[in-house]
Amino acid sequence: MGGEEAQPRGGGGLRRGVDEKGPEGGGRRSGPAPGPPPRGFRWLWRQLKLWRLGPRGGRKMATAAAGALGLLWGWLWSERFWLPQNVSWANFEGQGDGYGYPRARHILSVFPLAAGVFSVRLLFERFIAKPCALHVGIQDSGPYQAQPNAILEKVFMSITKYPDEKRLEGLSKQLDWDVRKIQCWFRHRRNQDKPPTLTKFCESMWRFTFYLCIFCYGIRFLWSSPWFWDTRQCWHSYPYQPLTSGLYYYYIMELAFYWSLMFSQFTDIKRKDFLIMFLHHLATIGLITFSYINNMVRVGTLVLCLHDVSDFLLEAAKLANYAKYQRLCDTLFVIFSAVFVVTRLGIYPFWILNTTLFESWEIIGPYRSWWLFNGLLLVLQVLHVIWSYLIARIAFKALIRGKVSKDDRSDVESSSEEEDITTSTKGPCGRSSSNGANRVNGHMGGSYWAEE
Numbered sequence: 367m368g369g370e371e372a373q374p375r376g377g378g379g380l381r382r383g384v385d386e387k388g389p390e391g392g393g394r395r396s397g398p399a400p401g402p403p404p405r406g407f408r409w410l411w412r413q414l415k416l417w418r419l420g421p422r423g424g425r426k427m428a429t430a431a432a433g434a435l436g437l438l439w440g441w442l443w444s445e446r447f448w449l450p451q452n453v454s455w456a457n458f459e460g461q462g463d464g465y466g467y468p469r470a471r472h473i474l475s476v477f478p479l480a481a482g483v484f485s486v487r488l489l490f491e492r493f494i495a496k497p498c499a500l501h502v503g504i505q506d507s508g509p510y511q512a513q514p515n516a517i518l519e520k521v522f523m524s525i526t527k528y529p530d531e532k533r534l535e536g537l538s539k540q541l542d543w544d545v546r547k548i549q550c551w552f553r554h555r556r557n558q559d560k561p562p563t564l565t566k567f568c569e570s571m572w573r574f575t576f577y578l579c580i581f582c583y584g585i586r587f588l589w590s591s592p593w594f595w596d597t598r599q600c601w602h603s604y605p606y607q608p609l610t611s612g613l614y615y616y617y618i619m620e621l622a623f624y625w626s627l628m629f630s631q632f633t634d635i636k637r638k639d640f641l642i643m644f645l646h647h648l649a650t651i652g653l654i655t656f657s658y659i660n661n662m663v664r665v666g667t668l669v670l671c672l673h674d675v676s677d678f679l680l681e682a683a684k685l686a687n688y689a690k691y692q693r694l695c696d697t698l699f700v701i702f703s704a705v706f707v708v709t710r711l712g713i714y715p716f717w718i719l720n721t722t723l724f725e726s727w728e729i730i731g732p733y734r735s736w737w738l739f740n741g742l743l744l745v746l747q748v749l750h751v752i753w754s755y756l757i758a759r760i761a762f763k764a765l766i767r768g769k770v771s772k773d774d775r776s777d778v779e780s781s782s783e784e785e786d787i788t789t790s791t792k793g794p795c796g797r798s799s800s801n802g803a804n805r806v807n808g809h810m811g812g813s814y815w816a817e818e
Contacts, residue, residue: 443470447734448660453605467608468661476618480625487572487626495568502689504564512554517541522555567688569634574681576623577674580616584671587612593664597721600664601729607661617663620670621654646749653742660735669718669743676706703761710750719743 445454458467500506517540521529529537529552538545591613593599628647631640657666679702686695722740730736 449605449735450730450733457606467606468658468663470659472614472618473621473655473658476622476625479618479622480629483622483626484630487630490572490575491568495571496564498571499564499567499688504567504688505562506564507562512551512558515541515551518548518551518555522552527552527556563688567685570681570684570688574678574685577678577681580620580623581671581674581678584616584667584674587616588667588671591664591667594668597665597668597717598725598729600662600668600721601726604726604730605661607664609663613663613667616667616670617654617658621651621658624651624654649742649745653746656735656739656742660739662739665718665722669714672709672714672718676702676709679705700761700765703757706757707754710747711754714750715747719747 443455449455458469496506518537521533521537526533529548534545534548537543537548541548588594624647628644628651631644631647654666654670657663679698683695683698683702686692686698719740722743726736
């Protein structure tokens with residue numbers, strides 16, 4: 367007891383034999399020694415010291431690591447956090463009816479299923495979506511290729527993709543090219559990195575198909591579920607609510623799909639909202655996983671179905687946009703806007719939040735994970751308000767001016783969309799286009815696009 371307790375608080379007793387020589391004597395530089403670790407980790411600290419000093423360090427290190435993992439595991443699955451009062455994990459050892467109760471190990475089955483969903487997507491895009499795109503007239507060709515030029519390519523890759531006037535004049539003198547020709551080269555070079563419409567059509571068609579199918583399955587499943595008609599049923603007998611096969615497959619399939627979106631985001635079209643959508647997918651996965659482990663799956667199915675009803679309408683509007691069906695695109699987008707606002711600003715707060723905040727408080731009472739779950743749902747409502755404002759603004763201008771602008775919520779490509787707006791009145795190298803009007807993705811744009 368005296369060996370460790372007698373040492374100074376700053377830990378100098380452990381370093382004196384090394385530091386007393388000073389920098390000039392070959393030892394380490396003097397300075398404040400690190401203090402002892404926090405109280406929760408002192409047991410691990412002592413185990414590490416024994417491993418360093420003892421002859422059987424490997425075995426003791428393994429013991430220390432196992433003890434640390436045990437502490438972490440106990441903290442992660444604390445019953446005081448996850449479960450209501452007077453409920454323990456031992457109460458869920460029985461299988462119950464159907465698929466038993468939700469278990470954390472069920473989540474592991476999501477990852478091979480997500481890989482399978484991604485594989486199905488690749489086959490779908492190649493053998494179904496692509497022939498459909500060709501049938502509606504979308505060309506299987508990339509953008510106009512810029513003329514090979516080593517000097518301009520070096521500037522483009524190493525310095526800037528948007529040269530200013532001074533740099534353009536210098537390149538003009540160096541290459542003996544007209545400034546307009548150099549501007550045209552940089553525009554075409556930026557467009558080479560822009561994905562073709564065919565690729566965007568295939569991606570949207572896959573998402574449209576999944577959202578439509580999963581929404582139909584969700585409605586069919588919930589129609590026969592008692593909590594769809596009386597949300598108080600979400601909390602009766604909670605948390606002793608066993609899974610049914612339909613509920614299990616619905617939840618796991620939704621979670622696998624969002625994991626596949628997380629993986630494919632790094633191979634899909636790079637958009638300006640890449641980081642926002644990455645965080646959105648991450649938050650969605652976290653919320654679905656959290657509600658599953660916490661056995662709040664009944665109310666979770668209501669949230670999932672409510673979101674799917676508008677998602678497939680948005681993807682349908684994008685498909686019409688890429689296929690250059692202007693009126694169909696405008697109609698679908700206005701319908702999507704109306705459904706989005708009604709479901710996210712009307713049904714969600716007055717139906718979903720009402721049951722998670724008030725009805726659950728009355729029936730089961732609050733506990734720690736209850737607060738976190740409702741906090742995440744409230745954050746989701748804040749995002750609904752922001753997205754609804756952006757979508758309503760586009761839909762309102764579409765009704766006034768008779769055309770739909772680009773979707774500010776998503777599908778904003780990062781690759782050289784600016785030149786599509788500012789130079790769309792001209793053909794290659796400054797020639798006027800045949801119709802004399804601006805076109806972006808097949809839409810009549812003009813100053814309205816630049817304004818958006």
